[in-house]
Amino acid sequence: MTDTGRATAPAAGTVLNALATGVGSAFAIDLDTTATVTLDGSDAVSGEVAEAPEADTRLVERCVELVVERFGDGGGGHVRTESEVPMAAGLKSSSAAANATVLATLDALGVGYTDDEETVGGSEGRADDPTPTRADAARIGVRAARETGVTVTGAFDDASASMLGGLTLTDNERDEVLKRDVVEWDVLVWAPPEQAFSADADVAACRSVAPMADLVADLTREGAYGRAMTVNGLAFCAALDFPTDPLVAAMPHATGASLSGTGPSFVAVGDREALATVRDHWDTYEGTTWLTRTQQAGARTNP
Ligand SMILES: Nc1ncnc2c1ncn2[C@@H]1O[C@H](COP(=O)(O)OP(=O)(O)O)[C@@H](O)[C@H]1O
């Protein structure tokens, strides 16, 4: 007998990169990854990325294993992802894929999840937990990311933004949500044609800009998200050797602009007309630019 489940999770952009201090902040954007999980009782889990047959599927396979070990009978199956999110571009393809896979596996097992607001604390739960919260489900994906080496801090900032929607500020050492907010923004994205895997990032250089990361965290707590993003962008472009020209071009127009994650993508937020002006400049660079919106619903199972 086989059981199939499907779920979708959004990508995200960065307010604060967590590689400096372990505290990070991100916001969900309207760009999706969908996972289809089929459980067939076999011995192993296999994986497939629709757009990239050569891609590393260990993250999503481990997500299926962890969910089946905790909520099912430990059997295997197959996971296939279909994604609009460019991989290793700084737009949280890994968090979107992990979240979609965890929820799709729960769906295949017939286990639901609760939307309980959970802002402080939490754990990956116990074997006898009947129903996980969405934050718990995100923590399972974070655990899989740590175990398969695709992350530095676990990236609970990105995982929680993608899972819960809106903006989150998190402590990635404790996998705790410190703040959540609804942010209704237009978002401009520039994705250059390169990749930058987070696991390869220069962590020592990121730690050097910790005083600026503390300032960005303070601004985020106060709700000054635009300025927080721009300070983050300046600090991490300097640390990771990305150009600051996209930020300088955005600053007169956008509410905020930053390198997203460990790059190479940039994101700017603000008024749609102002972002169109920024887009004219970013369009002169190689790669793809597009206008999108923040996303509030987060990850969800598909009927
Ligand atoms: N659609 C997908 N399906 C399966 N795994 C994915 C998918 N997208 C990303 N990943 C995993 O995430 C890794 C990239 O993660 P990372 O370097 O953190 O980039 P990003 O900033 O896009 O999350 C890939 O090597 C792969 O293991």
Ligand SMILES: O=C(O)C1=C[C@@H](OP(=O)(O)O)[C@@H](O)[C@H](O)C1
């Ligand atoms: O691996 C990690 O711990 C992180 C990777 C970065 O994101 P990307 O994966 O988008 O580069 C960063 O923004 C995040 O705060 C933490």
